Amino acid sequence: xEWWTYGLSDFLMFSPRVYAGLVxxxxxxxxxxxxxxxxxxxxxxxxxxxxxxxLALLALAWVATGWAFHWSRYADIFLAAPWLAAAxxxxxxxxxxxxxxxxxxxxxxxxRSGLLVMAAGLLAVPLATGLAAHDWRQAQxxxxxxxxxxxxxxxxxxxxxxxxxxxxxxxxxxxAVSLLIGVATWVALAQ
Numbered sequence: 001x002e003w004w005t006y007g008l009s010d011f012l013m014f015s016p017r018v019y020a021g022l023v024x025x026x027x028x029x030x031x032x033x034x035x036x037x038x039x040x041x042x043x044x045x046x047x048x049x050x051x052x053x054x055l056a057l058l059a060l061a062w063v064a065t066g067w068a069f070h071w072s073r074y075a076d077i078f079l080a081a082p083w084l085a086a087a088x089x090x091x092x093x094x095x096x097x098x099x100x101x102x103x104x105x106x107x108x109x110x111x112r113s114g115l116l117v118m119a120a121g122l123l124a125v126p127l128a129t130g131l132a133a134h135d136w137r138q139a140q141x142x143x144x145x146x147x148x149x150x151x152x153x154x155x156x157x158x159x160x161x162x163x164x165x166x167x168x169x170x171x172x173x174x175x176a177v178s179l180l181i182g183v184a185t186w187v188a189l190a191q
Contacts (some may be wrong), residue, residue, distance in 0.1 A: 008188035014077040016189045024137040026073045037143035041122040048159040058153050059095035061143040062088045091174040098167050114159025121151030147182040150175035
């Protein structure tokens with residue numbers, strides 16, 4: 001087979017059924033953490049423009065995603081998962097370090113685009129993944145799965161202006177890469 005004939009699905013080490021089963025058993029084991037994660041996400045949405053305290057909550061969400069999903073579950077079927085877990089840990093450390101930075105621009109009203117991205121991560125992703133699978137046990141929830149956690153992080157970074165611009169850009173790198181990996185995975189699973 002020539003290298004240009006390969007598709008994304010040729011690089012997956014698991015089938016869509018295996019991935020769906022992994023997410024379902026992960027969600028079952030984590031229950032009722034999903035409820036707490038949604039409440040925490042709603043708190044993030046409410047505090048989006050006013051304070052940096054959500055950074056601590058985002059750090060916790062990245063630790064949970066890295067440890068509970070990537071390291072403890074996804075590593076069983078995907079060789080790169082430990083590296084993804086390490087990147088989640090680094091993101092958590094960066095979020096905590098950003099708490100110590102001097103204030104950037106004065107707090108401004110939350111930008112609507114950031115709030116919409118956060119709402120998408122909190123509500124649209126769980127609804128879409130649950131409905132697409134016809135099984136709510138496969139719904140992906142903020143703080144437990146990488147895609148909604150990345151969306152909420154990016155939305156918060158858009159809505160909040162208390163951090164310097166360079167810090168917001170640095171904090172956006174891993175969530176953006178994580179989303180690209182997630183999209184590539186979903187495309188490959190659909191092939």
